[in-house]
Amino acid sequence: MSDVRNSNAIIEVKDLNLYYGDFQALKNIDTGIEKNRVSALIGPSGCGKSTFLRTLNRMNDLISGVTTKGEVTFEGRQIYDPDLDVVALRRKIGMVFQKPNPFPKSIYENVAYGPKRSGVKNRKDLDQIVEESLKEAALWEEVKDRLHKSALGLSGGQQQRLCIARALAMKPQVLLMDEPTSALDPIATNRIEELITQLKKDYTIVIVTHSMHQAARISDKTSFFLMGELIEQGDTNKIFTTPEDQRTEDYVTGRFG
Numbered sequence: 001m002s003d004v005r006n007s008n009a010i011i012e013v014k015d016l017n018l019y020y021g022d023f024q025a026l027k028n029i030d031t032g033i034e035k036n037r038v039s040a041l042i043g044p045s046g047c048g049k050s051t052f053l054r055t056l057n058r059m060n061d062l063i064s065g066v067t068t069k070g071e072v073t074f075e076g077r078q079i080y081d082p083d084l085d086v087v088a089l090r091r092k093i094g095m096v097f098q099k100p101n102p103f104p105k106s107i108y109e110n111v112a113y114g115p116k117r118s119g120v121k122n123r124k125d126l127d128q129i130v131e132e133s134l135k136e137a138a139l140w141e142e143v144k145d146r147l148h149k150s151a152l153g154l155s156g157g158q159q160q161r162l163c164i165a166r167a168l169a170m171k172p173q174v175l176l177m178d179e180p181t182s183a184l185d186p187i188a189t190n191r192i193e194e195l196i197t198q199l200k201k202d203y204t205i206v207i208v209t210h211s212m213h214q215a216a217r218i219s220d221k222t223s224f225f226l227m228g229e230l231i232e233q234g235d236t237n238k239i240f241t242t243p244e245d246q247r248t249e250d251y252v253t254g255r256f257g
């Protein structure tokens with residue numbers, strides 16, 4: 001298997017195995033997530049993409065019966081170290097979900113919520129974080145005149161950009177995105193894809209996608225999973241044009257999945 005581990009990796013994964021009870025969902029995963037790149041995780045339904053994504057900020061801790069073995073290091077620190085501050089980890093490695101899930105609060109409060117909880121109290125500082133995060137998420141112009149209106153009044157695509165702004169407000173280094181456009185129409189999808197391409201200047205992005213077109217359009221690196229194994233990983237262009245493994249070729253050419 002090709003090896004993408006190198007000195008640009010912000011996250012390194014070594015011999016990672018994950019079980020839901022007796023069922024092994026991830027098998028001997030070795031990989032690295034490169035800094036300031038978009039990495040796509042692809043593969044047929046149930047192959048372990050979302051499970052793998054969640055291992056990167058310990059979101060699987062929230063599911064009972066999960067056992068994780070192996071190493072995940074973020075900037076050289078073991079993230080499965082029992083002494084690690086998981087809340088701080090999730091601040092640095094934020095997450096955006098498939099279905100936009102804004103809180104039933106105002107647009108402003110959605111973005112200010114995390115910073116407030118981590119101790120930012122000064123109104124001017126909060127105003128600034130809200131404005132900057134909404135600008136980074138390409139939503140500011142659409143909402144600046146209705147910041148104190150409910151977030152639930154936004155369109156699905158706007159809600160998803162709000163969720164991205166909410167994650168950015170915590171000043172993360174990595175953004176994990178689990179099929180962030182699967183609930184959106186093509187125009188809203190296009191806006192999120194453009195946004196992801198802009199965000200990689202400042203952030204590292206890992207995205208689970210069912211759309212091979214999306215992976216090919218926006219990612220630099222692609223990892224192909226099958227039945228809990230990481231079959232092949234490398235430059236997106238290579239994975240889609242000259243993959244080394246027959247199973248990868250069958251998947252990317254649409255022969256299964």
Ligand SMILES: Nc1ncnc2c1ncn2[C@@H]1O[C@H](COP(=O)(O)OP(=O)(O)OP(=O)(O)O)[C@@H](O)[C@H]1O
Nearest residue numbers: 020023025043044045046047048049050051052063
């Ligand atoms: N909470 C859970 N408890 C038990 N088994 C689970 C749980 N979550 C996922 N699994 C199983 O682990 C395997 C991997 O699931 P996962 O959701 O990671 O796959 P996926 O590739 O993201 O799938 P999809 O593309 O359909 O979202 C599947 O067989 C799934 O049924």
